[in-house]
Amino acid sequence: MKIRNRIALQFSLIVATILLIFSVIIYVTTATYSREDFYDRLKSKALTTARFLIQVKEVDHNLLKIIDRNTLTALYDEKVLVFDERNRLIYASVDDHIIHYQRNLLDEVRQLKEVETWSDDNQLAGILYQEGGRKLVVLASAYDRWGRSKQKNLRTTLIWGLVGGIGLTIGLGIFFAGQSLQPIDEINSQVSTITARNLRQRLDEGDRRDEIDQLAVNFNAVLGRLEQAFEQQRSFVSHASHELRTPLAALKSEIQLGLLRPLKPAEYESILTNLLSDTDRLIALTNSLLFLARTLENISRMPLAPVQMEEVVLQARDELLSAKPGYHIEFDYANLPESEKETTVAGNEELLKRVLLNLMDNACKYSGNQTAHVRIGTNATSCWVSVRDEGIGMTPEEMELIFEPFYRTANAVGYEGFGIGLSICQRILELHQGHITVESRLNEGSQFTMQIAHL
Known part of the structure; x- marks a missing residue:
C-alpha cells in the first residue's frame, strides 16, 4: 500500500472513530434526556389525576375521565390507574385499554415511592400518593410518539452525517496526503535520474524549513x-x-x-x-x-585495546634508529602526566606505531641534520604527540593537500617516497576517532600533531 493511501486510511479511521463516538454519545444522551423527560410528564399526570380524585370532591370518576381525555397535555395512548391500600382498582382513565403490569409492581411502588418501567412499547411510571391518611398507588402509561419520532430523525441524521463525514474525510485525506507527499514524488523522480555519470546533480532543497x-x-x-x-x-x-x-x-x-x-x-x-x-x-x-x-576496511574488524602512547613512541623510535642509524630523534614531555591513564588510549598498537614511524622518518628525511623532535602531552580529554623537523617545510596551499594520496610538495620531488605515508596516517587516526594537523613554514620546517582521546 502506498504511503498516501495508508495515511488517508489511518486518518479516516481516526476521524471515523471520533465521529462514531461523538454520534453515539449524542444519541444516547438525547434518548436518556427524552426518556427521563417523558417519565417526569407521566409522574406529573399521575400526581394531577390523584389530586383531582382525592382533593376535589366535585369531580367524580366520569368527569375525571373526560378531563383526562380532553386536556391539552394529554399524551398519546395515555392510561392512568389508581389503586387503594388493598390493591383494588378505584379509577381507570380508559375502559377499553388495559395497562399490563405485574402485581408485585404495586408493592415495589409502595416500597420505593416512585418506579419507572415499561408496559409493552409504552413507558410506565408509578408513584405513591399519600393524602388524608390514604396511600394510593397511581400508574400512568403512554407512548412517547413525539420523542420516538425525534430520536428516529436524530438517528437518521447522525447516520448520514457519519457516512458523509467519513466519505469526505477519505476524499480530503487522499487529496491532502497526495499534496503533502508530492515533494517526495519529485525527489524520487530526481533521484531516479542520478547515476555514476552525473553525481554532480543535486536535488531541489526548497526553503529548507520542513x-x-x-x-x-x-x-x-x-x-x-x-x-x-x-x-x-x-x-x-x-x-x-x-x-x-x-x-x-x-x-x-x-x-x-x-x-x-x-x-x-x-x-x-x-x-x-x-x-x-x-x-x-x-x-x-x-x-x-x-x-x-x-585502512579503509570496516573499523569493527580492527582490534582495540588500551595502548600506552609513550611506549609506542619509544618502540617506533628504537625501530627507526635500528633501521637507519644515521637518524637522530629527541623525545620529551610537554607536561608530565599525573597518571598513566592520561597517556593511555584505546587503539591498535601496530597501527599507531606505523603512524609514528612515518612521521619520524619524514622528519629525519627532510631535515638537513636528520633530526626529529618528538613531544608528548595531555589535556583534559586527549593525549597528543607532535613530531617537528627543521627541514624543507611547505606553503599554506600545499598544507591543504598534503594528506591526499600520492601528493608531494614541489620541494620534495628529489627525496625518496611515493606520497602515500601521510594519507595512511590520516586514515589510521580517523579509525581511532582522532585527527592529525600540520603547521609548517617554507624552508623552516614542519610540525605534525596527532591527537586521540584518552581513556
Missing part, C-alpha cells in the same frame, strides 16, 4: 560525499597506475638493455643491481598501496 526539505539537504550531502569518494577513487587509480608504471618501465628498460647485446659480467651485475633496486621500489609501493586499502 522535514522533506531537510531530507533533500541530507541526500545532497550524501551525494557530495559519494562524489568525493568517486573522485578519490579515480585519483587513487590514476596515481597508483602512474607510480607503478615508473618502476615497471625501468625494469623493462634494464631487461631490454641486457638482451640487446652480449655484456660483460660486470655489466650484467650492474643491470641486476638496478633490477633489484627497481623491484624493491615496486614492492615498497605495492605494500604501501595494500596498507592504504586495508
Whole structure:
C-alpha cells in the first residue's frame, strides 16, 4: 500500500472513530434526556389525576375521565390507574385499554415511592400518593410518539452525517496526503535520474524549513560525499597506475638493455643491481598501496585495546634508529602526566606505531641534520604527540593537500617516497576517532600533531 493511501486510511479511521463516538454519545444522551423527560410528564399526570380524585370532591370518576381525555397535555395512548391500600382498582382513565403490569409492581411502588418501567412499547411510571391518611398507588402509561419520532430523525441524521463525514474525510485525506507527499514524488523522480555519470546533480532543497526539505539537504550531502569518494577513487587509480608504471618501465628498460647485446659480467651485475633496486621500489609501493586499502576496511574488524602512547613512541623510535642509524630523534614531555591513564588510549598498537614511524622518518628525511623532535602531552580529554623537523617545510596551499594520496610538495620531488605515508596516517587516526594537523613554514620546517582521546 502506498504511503498516501495508508495515511488517508489511518486518518479516516481516526476521524471515523471520533465521529462514531461523538454520534453515539449524542444519541444516547438525547434518548436518556427524552426518556427521563417523558417519565417526569407521566409522574406529573399521575400526581394531577390523584389530586383531582382525592382533593376535589366535585369531580367524580366520569368527569375525571373526560378531563383526562380532553386536556391539552394529554399524551398519546395515555392510561392512568389508581389503586387503594388493598390493591383494588378505584379509577381507570380508559375502559377499553388495559395497562399490563405485574402485581408485585404495586408493592415495589409502595416500597420505593416512585418506579419507572415499561408496559409493552409504552413507558410506565408509578408513584405513591399519600393524602388524608390514604396511600394510593397511581400508574400512568403512554407512548412517547413525539420523542420516538425525534430520536428516529436524530438517528437518521447522525447516520448520514457519519457516512458523509467519513466519505469526505477519505476524499480530503487522499487529496491532502497526495499534496503533502508530492515533494517526495519529485525527489524520487530526481533521484531516479542520478547515476555514476552525473553525481554532480543535486536535488531541489526548497526553503529548507520542513522535514522533506531537510531530507533533500541530507541526500545532497550524501551525494557530495559519494562524489568525493568517486573522485578519490579515480585519483587513487590514476596515481597508483602512474607510480607503478615508473618502476615497471625501468625494469623493462634494464631487461631490454641486457638482451640487446652480449655484456660483460660486470655489466650484467650492474643491470641486476638496478633490477633489484627497481623491484624493491615496486614492492615498497605495492605494500604501501595494500596498507592504504586495508585502512579503509570496516573499523569493527580492527582490534582495540588500551595502548600506552609513550611506549609506542619509544618502540617506533628504537625501530627507526635500528633501521637507519644515521637518524637522530629527541623525545620529551610537554607536561608530565599525573597518571598513566592520561597517556593511555584505546587503539591498535601496530597501527599507531606505523603512524609514528612515518612521521619520524619524514622528519629525519627532510631535515638537513636528520633530526626529529618528538613531544608528548595531555589535556583534559586527549593525549597528543607532535613530531617537528627543521627541514624543507611547505606553503599554506600545499598544507591543504598534503594528506591526499600520492601528493608531494614541489620541494620534495628529489627525496625518496611515493606520497602515500601521510594519507595512511590520516586514515589510521580517523579509525581511532582522532585527527592529525600540520603547521609548517617554507624552508623552516614542519610540525605534525596527532591527537586521540584518552581513556
